[in-house]
Amino acid sequence: MKLRFGLQARFLVVMAAMLGVVLLVLLLLLQRQEQMRHEAETLTREGVHDLVETYLRDRAQAMARQLAENLANPMYYRDLDAIGRILADNLHDSLMAYIHVYDLDDRLVHDGSDAIAGYGQPMADALVAGPGGVAIRTSPTLLEASAPISVGGEEIGAVRLGLDLQVAARYQADSLAHLRQRMDQLGSRYLRWLVLPLALLLLACVLAAWYVQRTMVRPIRALADSARRIEGGDYTVEHLHSARADEVGDLVRAFGRMGESVARHDREVRRMAYTDALTGLTNRLAFRENLDHRLMLMRGSDRQLALLFADIDDFKRVNDTLGHEAGDEALLQFAARIQGAVDRYGGDDALLARFGGDEFVVLIQEGDVRQAATRLAEVLVAELRLPLDIQDRQVFLGTSIGITLFPEDASSASALMKNGDIAMYQAKVAGKNDFRFYSRAMDHAVERRVHMEQELRGAWECGELSLAYQPVCRASDGRVVGAEALLRWQHPMLGMISPSVFIDVAEQSGLIDGIGLRVLQSACAEAMRWSKIGPGGERLFFSVNVSPRQLRKGDLPDIVAECLRESGLPASCLHLELTETAVISDELQAATMLARLHATGVKVWLDGFGTGFAGLSHLRRVP
Incomplete structure (x- = not known):
């Protein structure tokens, strides 16, 4: 993990570097101060030593002369008491080690004591001064001085004294110690004056760091935290x-x-x-996430959930006949009606969503969900069969609803959606405009539908699909004038299968293209084999149903022309039946196809006109 070096860290590093530089300067100053103190102490010690030595020599000489002068009369009269008093007064000096008075024979006259124990003893080591001068001698422990005692210019004796250098050294050491103490005090005072700016600088750095933290780092960190939360979707x-x-x-x-x-x-x-852009309802994505969330919360509990899957019946006819704007208006009115019913009967936790196209889904999870779903489905079927006012006309639609329950029917969202779709399809198969609850048997129905599609692929080759011809009689006299070719499927296991069942499978799977071609070819060939002639010598016509898918492909005129050419059937004997939806869904293409069919001589019939939304104006726009 790479360490971050943020603004605050950089600022602290800079401040620490500045403090380090200041501290280094202070340390150098302190070191220089210590060096100067040591040098001053050394110089002072040497100076004091020289000064003391000079002082002692001068004092010894002065005292020797003074004593020689003061002792002149007492020595002349040999007044030992007076000599003793003079010596005793001078021996009180702590530096004075001894004072001896000698005669001309260098014998001790007085030593300042009362007993004068060494009286008359000769001098152990002569220290003879010059005429009128003072002799000085220094040893490790004593500084000795000797001066002659004279009366009237005649020398009558000598005085010799010794100063204790050890006492002088102690005085010197005490003086140096006192000086060192004063220097230490001065250094401490100087150090305090140095530490004070450092402390103030440190305090300033702390305050600056706090100020930067509060005024810069904290707002930027808050912005960074907010940016990370926004980046994470919060x-x-x-x-x-x-x-x-x-x-x-x-x-x-x-x-x-x-x-x-x-x-x-x-x-x-x-x-x-x-959100669905048209209706404003929850869309498929939001519904799926909501369903997954609800199922996650409900797992492990005894709560139930009902899913209603509603599909508008024959909604495609609205788009095909009235246009997509009318289809959008129909969806809006349907959504409003469903929303009103859900608000009244679905409960507070009910959710309505547009699943796609003309499909709507509803979730219910309050109370007895089966009973609530039944009640809501009944209301929806009843309200949605009422006419819609679209483009100044009434449009009648309906809805087929499939209902599935959690956890009875499925435990996952995808399984619930699949079951709801299956149940909705069964409601359509049952006649539309109704609702059905999902059951396990419906899965078998779906499997049968898939199986039927697979078997339908090879049914014509196996001879299971065949044409039956229904006579067309003239109403005036009841005579047969033609026949309508009807497709039948004789299944080897299931028997006769209704066209309403397998034609729908063929339409949805795309098999109707191949089957329609074979029906057209077979009907044309069969018509040529018939020898029956209609009234007035006219040949019977044959009518063949054409699916909307065949018309939309655009190659129907070419296929019809090829079938007529191969069979030799006159074009006037072939009639094609189209549904209203096939013609109205794309009027431009339908007009083009019908014009080409008319050019071949084939007649076109419109089957079931008026059952949808087509009006007479549509007939004027197509051939």
Whole structure:
């Protein structure tokens, strides 16, 4: 995982670097201060030592001269008491180690003590001063000075004193210690003055970091978090606003407006993705997601759910005859009626959706769902069979409804939809404008339909499909003037299968193209074998039904011409029957095809005119 190096981290690094530089400078200053302190201490020690040494020499000389002068009279009169008092006064000095007074024979006269234990003893080591001068000698422990005692210019003795260098060294050490203490105090004071700016700088850095965090990093992090939530599809991010007048405030406000715009566009996209554009109802995608969610919540419980799959009966006729605008209007009126019925009888949790085309689905999950579904289906069938007012005319339609239950019939959404579709188809097979509950037996019916389609593919080759001819009689005299070719299927296992059953299968599977061609070829050939002549010497005509699919392909005139050529049947003996829907669904193509058929001499009949929505105006627009 790659570590992020954000703004706050960079700012802290910069501040830490600045603090490090300042701290380094302070350390260098402290180090230099310590060096200077050490140098000053060394120089001071040397200076004090030299100063003390000079001071001691000068003092020893001065004291020796002073004592020699003060002892002149007492020494002259040999007044030992006076000599002792003078020596005792000077021995009180802590630096003074001894004071000896000698005569001219270098014998001790007085040592400052009361007993003068060494009186008369010769001097152990002579320290003779020069004439009128002072002799100085230094040892590791003593600084000794000797001066002659003179009266009237005549030397009568000498005084010798010794200063204790160890005591002087202690004084020197004490002075240096005191000096070091003062320097330490000065250094501490200096250090405090150095630490104070550092502390203030550190505080300033902390405050700056807090300010940057609050005014820059926190808003940017909030924007980043909001962007990640929006990226993840969460558009419930609270509205971002800022009263700041700087660039960050502009950024926050711009991002807030962008978030609102994205959320608005997302709502619009979701509305378009999950709402049917025509009716405003829930569409197939939203319905499927809602169904999956409901089933997930209901699994493991004892709750039930009913799914109603409704399909408008013969809705294609509206589009084919009145146009797609009329079809849309019919869908809107149907949706409004279904919505009203669902609101009244479906319950609070009911969901209505347009599944596609002319199909609607309803979910019910409150109370006894079987009873509620039955009641709603009855109301829908009753209300949807009422006429619709479309383009200043009344249009009669209906609906076929299939009902399936969860968990009785299926436990998955796809299985429920399949079962509802199967039940709806069975309602159509039963006569339309009705409803059916799904049962396991319906699966067998679907399987039989698939099996029928498979068997229908080879039925003509096996001789199972054949033509039966129904006579057409003239109403005035009852004589036969022609015949209508009717297709029959004699199944080896099921017996005679009704055309209303297998023709629908052939239409939906596309097999009607091949079967229609064979019917036309067989009818033309059979007509040529008939020798019966109609009244007035006219040949009997043969009528053949043509499916809308055959007419839409566009090659029907060529097929008819080929069949007439192969059989030799006169075109006037062939009549083609077309349904109203086949002609009205595409008037332009139908007019073209009918014109070409008329050119071959074939007559065209319109079967079931008036059962749909065609008017006399349509007949004027086609040949």
